[in-house]
Amino acid sequence: MLRSERSPDREAPSRASRGLTVASITALALLCVGLRAPEPAQARVQDNPAAQAAPLGNDGFDLSPVPADAAFVAAIRPARLATQPEIQELIDEFDPMAQIYGGIDLPVSGLEQVTVVEMRRMEPPPRRGSMPIVPDLIIVRTVDPVGDELIGNILKEFDTVSYLGTTYQRARGAPMTTYRFNPQTLLIVQSEQTLRYLIAERNRPKGSPLWLEAAGSVNAGQFLLAFETPWLSQLIGPQPARAAGLLEPLALIGPMLDRASAYAISFDLFDGISITGLALCGDEEGATQVSETATAFKTLGRNALSYMQGMVTESDAGSESFLAVLKEVETLLNAVAISADGSTVRLQAETDQDLSAIMRLAMGPITTARIASRRTQAMNNLKQIALALHNYHDVFGNFPPPVLISENGIPYSWRVAILPFLEQAQLYDQYRFDEPWDGPNNRKLLEQIPPVYRVPDANTDPTHAAYFAFVGPATLMGEPGKGTHLRDVRDGTSNTLAIVESKRPIPWTQPEDIPFAFELKDVRNAPVPDLGGFWEEGFQAAFADGSVRFLANSINADVLRALITRSGGEVVSVDRY
Numbered sequence: 001m002l003r004s005e006r007s008p009d010r011e012a013p014s015r016a017s018r019g020l021t022v023a024s025i026t027a028l029a030l031l032c033v034g035l036r037a038p039e040p041a042q043a044r045v046q047d048n049p050a051a052q053a054a055p056l057g058n059d060g061f062d063l064s065p066v067p068a069d070a071a072f073v074a075a076i077r078p079a080r081l082a083t084q085p086e087i088q089e090l091i092d093e094f095d096p097m098a099q100i101y102g103g104i105d106l107p108v109s110g111l112e113q114v115t116v117v118e119m120r121r122m123e124p125p126p127r128r129g130s131m132p133i134v135p136d137l138i139i140v141r142t143v144d145p146v147g148d149e150l151i152g153n154i155l156k157e158f159d160t161v162s163y164l165g166t167t168y169q170r171a172r173g174a175p176m177t178t179y180r181f182n183p184q185t186l187l188i189v190q191s192e193q194t195l196r197y198l199i200a201e202r203n204r205p206k207g208s209p210l211w212l213e214a215a216g217s218v219n220a221g222q223f224l225l226a227f228e229t230p231w232l233s234q235l236i237g238p239q240p241a242r243a244a245g246l247l248e249p250l251a252l253i254g255p256m257l258d259r260a261s262a263y264a265i266s267f268d269l270f271d272g273i274s275i276t277g278l279a280l281c282g283d284e285e286g287a288t289q290v291s292e293t294a295t296a297f298k299t300l301g302r303n304a305l306s307y308m309q310g311m312v313t314e315s316d317a318g319s320e321s322f323l324a325v326l327k328e329v330e331t332l333l334n335a336v337a338i339s340a341d342g343s344t345v346r347l348q349a350e351t352d353q354d355l356s357a358i359m360r361l362a363m364g365p366i367t368t369a370r371i372a373s374r375r376t377q378a379m380n381n382l383k384q385i386a387l388a389l390h391n392y393h394d395v396f397g398n399f400p401p402p403v404l405i406s407e408n409g410i411p412y413s414w415r416v417a418i419l420p421f422l423e424q425a426q427l428y429d430q431y432r433f434d435e436p437w438d439g440p441n442n443r444k445l446l447e448q449i450p451p452v453y454r455v456p457d458a459n460t461d462p463t464h465a466a467y468f469a470f471v472g473p474a475t476l477m478g479e480p481g482k483g484t485h486l487r488d489v490r491d492g493t494s495n496t497l498a499i500v501e502s503k504r505p506i507p508w509t510q511p512e513d514i515p516f517a518f519e520l521k522d523v524r525n526a527p528v529p530d531l532g533g534f535w536e537e538g539f540q541a542a543f544a545d546g547s548v549r550f551l552a553n554s555i556n557a558d559v560l561r562a563l564i565t566r567s568g569g570e571v572v573s574v575d576r577y
Helices: 020-029 085-094 148-155 192-201 210-216 229-236 239-243 254-258 284-311 317-334 355-396 425-430 442-448 520-525 557-564
Strands: 070-076 111-119 137-142 158-163 166-171 177-182 185-189 223-228 260-268 273-281 337-341 344-351 403-405 411-413 467-471 497-501 538-543 548-552
Touching: 070 210, 070 229, 148 158, 148 166, 148 177, 148 185, 166 192, 177 192, 185 192, 210 223, 210 260, 210 273, 223 229, 229 254, 229 260, 254 260, 254 284, 273 284, 284 317, 284 337, 284 344, 317 344, 317 355, 355 467, 355 497, 355 538, 355 548, 425 442, 520 557
Parallel strands: none
Antiparallel strands: 070 111, 070 223, 111 137, 137 185, 158 166, 166 177, 177 185, 223 260, 260 273, 273 344, 337 344, 403 411, 467 497, 497 538, 538 548
């Protein structure tokens, strides 16, 4: 039931997700990466022509679409940020919004502002629940007018609904709705009840909310965060729970929650770095307590930075980059000045630090960590494939040959044959063994490539495989149509390659792999195949014993030949590869 005097009640977030809304700001900064903006002719102004977008200059945010009874507001200006090459590089690299709403297709240059809003609860929720995947309200302000193309990109299929003389769009089969606040501003609302509440309340007189009062003093730059402390207290939990452990971080910030009613902070990253913050307190005594607590946390932050610097013991490029970033953070932290003025507390920090230089320093560890994560995922893929090969062997008494022949005499790949052992039985059942891999039916399955057959985030065709077997009488999986047995691996399973990474233009269902020495007499002089292509230093490979190792590009050719063969009798040292 709609309540005109309060926002719709919602369940409180769990402890594990209490910071999700704040964490989503960065991702929402890149909302609509790569989106084609609709043509102006497609725009349809919403029913309230008096609502106009406030002009945006180089500084300042448009907060006019934010409802007065919001409790948490976070805004970011992607188009302005993307004028910095290093930030644009970060956007291109990570593309965190690619999976939101199925992937929104809008260029950052067409996105002036994204605002995340959580609504205020007028009374404590009866119990803790779970936080929604996205906040109550996301406000997207675009350069060009908002058209049906953008709405359809978000909602997929929708109906146009009228309520109190106002039209909005409701997704079919989902609670999500959208509403054109003005020609350039779209509200994306998770609950239709919440949107109807906003429509009903929009023309009623409202006082100035505390979050807006705090934000008004810091409204500049490219990031803005404002919230009321009762909202944060409800996220954290009741006072008895916070007091349970006197030395817990939540207990330490007690005065900042109890003596201040609202906070706001903004970041300006151009022409140096500038941070401005404001806390609204009930009285001078409260402001003094908040100021002292914030100053104490500044000291703790400096101590933590010193501790982290002392923890770095290795001298390499990654460590040096990490230390340089810590030094930049320390410079910014030292510049922070906190002062109490009556019942308000102000925070100010200004430095001439070069954002571009900091981003370059930060990108090193970030890139290294990202590559390490991708390699770990790729290693897990190979382990799953190797396990599937052994399970296939347990069931059929032999490893699958690289190319199998169906009852109709049509070849198909081992990657198809082991699908049931990769928990892909449903996909296996869709494959037609009475037609070639690129036949009318099987061609449709290319886009359903199991993730286990791809190196994560590889810049290759999404239907191409990344993992291949060796084909030949001397290899683990042997020749087309002829399976091999574990007893055939006389060189030892730990010294025989099973599957390797290789960047090749081969669709995953195509029965084609890496040929090697079809004539046994040619094994010792067989050309060494080109492998890898996903990592600069080398490639990963699964061995016949199920282990996965990283092999350097500099591996000796004779050693590689010995690893490819299953019974060549060579003596191979692990240290040599």
